[in-house]
Structure formats: structure tokens, C-alpha cells
Amino acid sequence: MSPFSILRRHRVAALLGAALIISPVVVSFAQNPGNAGLSNVVATTQTPVAGITAPNGSFAPVVATTKPAVVTVTTVMKAQPGATDDGSPFDGNSPFDQYFQQFFGDQGIPMPKTPPQQAPRQEALGSGFIVGSDGTIVTNNHVIDGATSIKVTLDDGTELPAKLVGHDAKNDLAVLKVKPLPTVKWGDSDKLMTGDQVLAIGNPFGIGTTVTAGIVSARGRDLHSGPFDDFIQIDAPINHGNSGGPLVDVKGDVVGINTAIYSPNGGSVGVGFAIPSDQAQKVVDKLMKGGDIEYxxxxxxxxxxxxxxxxxxxxxxxxxxxxxxxxxxxxxxxxxxxxxxxxxxxxxxxxxxxxxxxxxxxxxxxxxxxxxxxxxxxxxxxxxxxxxxNAEDQKTASNDEGGKPSAEQGLRVPSLGLGLTDLTPDIREQLNLADNQRGAVVERVNPDKAASAAGIEPGDVIVAVDRTPVKNARQANQAIAEAGKSGRKSVLLLVDRGDAQIFVAVPFAAG
CATH class of the missing domain: 2.30.42.10 (PDZ domain)
Incomplete structure (x- = not known):
């Protein structure tokens, strides 16, 4: 078997591994309940965290102001095609099914199975809050995604049908409308600092409106769930069913929207995430005007x-x-x-x-x-x-340099720890590259040299050195040598890797 046959297998395995590998601690949208239920509730005595105090010794005034404007959002949706008898869209046999079920859970709190004579359906549960006196409600998009009907339950138990005004999957936000109701006020999330006290309000597990307290643990968290991730991390416990509920400051103003948790078991471990109010308010204003957003x-x-x-x-x-x-x-x-x-x-x-x-x-x-x-x-x-x-089908760029490879083979770049070779027809086939692909293929990487530390991998195709295109291994070698003579500390390599094209800076000093 040729070294590139082995290389191709490793590249594919690496890609699949990157898609599936996730630590035992997983991010889970706070709407989804997993297998949690009231049967798991255990009475405990909690000790207040030292140094966390409410204004005047109590959050009651803040809760009294904000809690009436927090609602429970219940949705009904059609069962997914191929769903199992328990309403789950996964059959559990595929490792991909198991991964997605672990990551996203079921779509809401488990409900009694639908009688055989009724059309199959699923129900989901989340939270929301009223921001307009005309009955405008904000929640997460994943709370209402795929819903055929939406119901809102107020803090006093009143149930109201809700209309979907608009939704935005990229920011995970949605706007609903019911009759005129009491409201909460938007706050300024930009002023939030790590250590500030906050309250999370919602309906975890469907047990009723619940208030939890904590602090801002971090700002600017990127969960790689969308292109605009900029989450507020909090330690106020939020659970499945809290999605879409407000995160409020000590004045009772909404500074975030509770959206996700980081958890090893589906329950809260004190690592939650909320969309900042400044980001959410801009999206909500657009959704209220037009129903959707053009990016x-x-x-x-x-x-x-x-x-x-x-x-x-x-x-x-x-x-x-x-x-x-x-x-x-x-x-x-x-x-x-x-x-x-x-x-x-x-x-x-x-x-x-x-x-x-x-x-x-x-x-x-x-x-x-x-x-x-x-x-x-x-x-x-x-x-x-x-x-x-910006349409959903916009694609990333691809390299389209023409020409044929030269015959130079096996050139080394000792200062970086790279072994380069030319693109031959056999290598193109092994790496699934286009006929017009130009560049130098990384055949070997010394694990003790700078290129390895910078992330260069066997099978990468170097297409440019310091922004100058290279057609083959000899050109790449010469360009890297010239970059070293220029006195700069690093050389910038443009690399084609799979379907992506990235820049990698490799320092000479570490070579």
C-alpha cells in the first residue's frame, strides 16, 4: 500500500472523528429534557455561596417585577418521518443518531404516547418573556422550530394561543404574539461584567415558573452553534425548559436570553449560556417589522x-x-x-x-x-x-489554479520539518484533488519541528508561500528559503485541506 493510500484513510478518519468527537461534557439546548423528570427530584439543603448577596438581602423585588412577564411556551409538531414508536426521530442504531440524540436530546419534555387512533405528534416545552405591551413575546428559535401550533401559559396559569411573527435560526431567536400583556424591559448587556449578579427565570422540566440566581461567569463564549455566537456564560442553574426565558440583572432588566447548558448528564452543573440582550434586541426589532431577516x-x-x-x-x-x-x-x-x-x-x-x-x-x-x-x-x-x-447555499471559495505539475519529487524543508512532493496523477487520485490543482503536497512532517507545532499535516497541499502562489515542491521550497532570508520570524503558508483553505504561520525560530 502506498504512503498516500494510508494517508487518505487517515484524513477521512480524522474528518469523521472531528465530526463525532465530543467530550463527555456536552452542550445541550436548555429546552430539551433528555430523560429527566420529577421522579428524579431529591430534597437537598443548599448552602449559599459566600460573597453572593442580593440587594437589601433579597431578590424578591426583582422577581415580583419580572416574573409576571415570563411565560411558558408549549408547541405541538408533527412527528418526524421514520420516527420510532416513542416519538423520537432517532432509531438509535446509527452512531450518528446516538450522537445527535445525546447533543440535542428529544424535542421537549416527554409526553404520554399518542393513542394509535390519533395522528402522531410531538410536544415541546420552553420559556419566553413579554417585551411589548401588545403581547409581543421573545423566545428561542429552537423552542418553536417545526411547530404546527404554539400555546403560551402565563404566570397565573392563563393559556393563550400564540402566533409566530418571525424567527431567525442563525441567532436562535423567535418572536410570538398574543393579546396585550405586562412586559419586561430590555437592559444593556454590554455593561455586564464578569462577577455581576443575574437571575434566570423560566419553566425547567415543566414544574412551573422558577427563579435561580448566580453571576456572570464569562463573556464572549463561542459554542460553534452558529455564525454569531457571543454567549454570556452564567452559573445560575438553568435546565431543559428554560430555553427562551429571560436573564435579568438586579434592576429587573433583561440582559440575556437563556439558551444552552454545558452538562455531562443533561442536568445543570452551573455552566449555562445566554444570548446577550444587545444582540437579541436588534434581531427581535427586525423580526417584529418583517418576519424574517436578510443578512x-x-x-x-x-x-x-x-x-x-x-x-x-x-x-x-x-x-x-x-x-x-x-x-x-x-x-x-x-x-x-x-x-x-x-x-x-x-x-x-x-x-x-x-x-x-x-x-x-x-x-x-x-x-x-x-x-x-x-x-x-x-x-x-x-x-x-x-x-x-446571504443565502443558505452560499459556498466557500475553492482553488482553481490551472497547469500541470512538474516532475520534482521529495524535496525537504529542513528548517520547518517538512517533506514536500509534487502532485502526480496518483497523488491527485489518492487525495481526491482536481486535475487543475497546483501546489506542493506535504508528504512528511517531523513531529519535533515547527511545522508540526503549527498544525501542518501530511496530505496538506501548500498552494502559496507568503501570498505568492507555488506550483510544485521546488517552488515552495525556494519561496520558504527566501522568506527565511528576509529576516521575518515566520513564513505564511496557504494550505488546501479537504474542502477548506486556511493560512498557517510557521515560525522559523522553532524549526
Missing amino acids: GYLGVQIQPVTQDVASAIGLDHPGGALVAAVTDGSPAAKAGIETGDVITGFAGQEIKDPKDLSRAVADVSPGSKETLSVWRNGKAMQISADVGR
Whole structure:
């Protein structure tokens, strides 16, 4: 068997492993109950955490103000095709089924099985809160996703039918409408600091409206659940059924929307996550006006600028969003954005990292013309771009350099610990590469050298060195050698790996 036959198997295994590997501690949307029930309730005596005190010794005034505006959201949905007899959309036989069931749980608190003579259905439970005196309610999108009917239960037990006004899966937010009701007030999540006291209100496990207290544990958490992740981490216990309920500050203002938990067993372990109110309020306002949201689209694949990357491209400090690829025909391509550019500003907003750019572009209305601040080849410049419309089927960029490979084989780059080879027809087939793919294939990586530490892997295809395209192993070797002679601490490699294209900065000093 050739080394690339083995390599191909390892690459596939690595991809599948990355899709399935998750620590025993999993993120679970707080709506879903798993197997928890009232039978598991055990009476315990809790000891207050030292140093956590309520204003004037009690949160009662805050609860009295906010609790009447918190509601329970119950949805009915059709059973998924191929569902098992217990209403679960998984048959449990496939490891993928087991993974997704562990991660997302069932769609709500387990209900009695549907009698055979009735149409199969599923019920789900979550929470929400009233933000408009006209009966406008905010909850999570995953609470109402797929619902055929929605019911809201008020704190006093009153049940009301609810209409879905609009929903946004990317931000996991939805807006419902019932009759005029008492409301809560939006707060300013930007002012929240780690250590601030907060209350989480909702209906965990369907036992009734419940208030829990805690502090802000961290800001800016990214759970990789969507493109705009910027969660508030809290230690106030939230559980399945809390999804969509408000997180309030000591003044009773809503500073977040309880959305997810991090848990080894489906129950709360004091690691919960809420969508910041400043992010949620913007989305809710748009949903109230139009029912859906159109996101701006630029058409770039981006990654962070690390210290090594900054050194390799001549930036005096890390920051911005590094363009790893530009989608053909996209607004970015038409504006002249190039692979290797660092976007440091967009529409007058400073871009500190890729998330900043994703959110900034998404917030812009499609069709508007915006100015980008770009660092290219050691110089700052301004580029104007017409922002496009982001559709769900937008794809990332792909490399389309033409030409045929040379015959140079097995070249080494000792300072980085790489063994490079050319793209032959056999290697193209083994790695499932296009006929017009150019570059140098990484055949071997010394585990004790800099390239390995930087994340370069066997099977990677180096397509550019310091933003200069390379066609074969000899060109790559020469370009890396020249970069070393330039006096820079790192060399910037553009790598094709599977379906992605990324920049990797490899420091010379560690070679």
C-alpha cells in the first residue's frame, strides 16, 4: 500500500472523528429534557455561596417585577418521518443518531404516547418573556422550530394561543404574539461584567415558573452553534425548559436570553449560556417589522490573525480577519479583495477578529455600499464593496489554479520539518484533488519541528508561500528559503485541506 493510500484513510478518519468527537461534557439546548423528570427530584439543603448577596438581602423585588412577564411556551409538531414508536426521530442504531440524540436530546419534555387512533405528534416545552405591551413575546428559535401550533401559559396559569411573527435560526431567536400583556424591559448587556449578579427565570422540566440566581461567569463564549455566537456564560442553574426565558440583572432588566447548558448528564452543573440582550434586541426589532431577516454577504473565508501570522505579513500586532479564500463572483471578488488581505475595518467599525467581521457584514442590508479597511503587502488601503445577500447555499471559495505539475519529487524543508512532493496523477487520485490543482503536497512532517507545532499535516497541499502562489515542491521550497532570508520570524503558508483553505504561520525560530 502506498504512503498516500494510508494517508487518505487517515484524513477521512480524522474528518469523521472531528465530526463525532465530543467530550463527555456536552452542550445541550436548555429546552430539551433528555430523560429527566420529577421522579428524579431529591430534597437537598443548599448552602449559599459566600460573597453572593442580593440587594437589601433579597431578590424578591426583582422577581415580583419580572416574573409576571415570563411565560411558558408549549408547541405541538408533527412527528418526524421514520420516527420510532416513542416519538423520537432517532432509531438509535446509527452512531450518528446516538450522537445527535445525546447533543440535542428529544424535542421537549416527554409526553404520554399518542393513542394509535390519533395522528402522531410531538410536544415541546420552553420559556419566553413579554417585551411589548401588545403581547409581543421573545423566545428561542429552537423552542418553536417545526411547530404546527404554539400555546403560551402565563404566570397565573392563563393559556393563550400564540402566533409566530418571525424567527431567525442563525441567532436562535423567535418572536410570538398574543393579546396585550405586562412586559419586561430590555437592559444593556454590554455593561455586564464578569462577577455581576443575574437571575434566570423560566419553566425547567415543566414544574412551573422558577427563579435561580448566580453571576456572570464569562463573556464572549463561542459554542460553534452558529455564525454569531457571543454567549454570556452564567452559573445560575438553568435546565431543559428554560430555553427562551429571560436573564435579568438586579434592576429587573433583561440582559440575556437563556439558551444552552454545558452538562455531562443533561442536568445543570452551573455552566449555562445566554444570548446577550444587545444582540437579541436588534434581531427581535427586525423580526417584529418583517418576519424574517436578510443578512449581508461578502464572500470571504476568514481566520484569526495570530502573532505568528502578524509577524509573517508585517503587522505590528495581531488583529483583524485574515482572508483565506475569496468566493468567485462574490461581492468581495468584484470589489478586489484578495487572498491574504487582512480586513481591519468594515463600515466604520473596527474589526478585531473574524467574529467581528461576520457580525458587521450580517448586520448590513444587502445592496448597500460599504468601505473596508484592508492591510495588503505591508500597506493599509481602503476598498469599497457592494454587500450582497446571504443565502443558505452560499459556498466557500475553492482553488482553481490551472497547469500541470512538474516532475520534482521529495524535496525537504529542513528548517520547518517538512517533506514536500509534487502532485502526480496518483497523488491527485489518492487525495481526491482536481486535475487543475497546483501546489506542493506535504508528504512528511517531523513531529519535533515547527511545522508540526503549527498544525501542518501530511496530505496538506501548500498552494502559496507568503501570498505568492507555488506550483510544485521546488517552488515552495525556494519561496520558504527566501522568506527565511528576509529576516521575518515566520513564513505564511496557504494550505488546501479537504474542502477548506486556511493560512498557517510557521515560525522559523522553532524549526
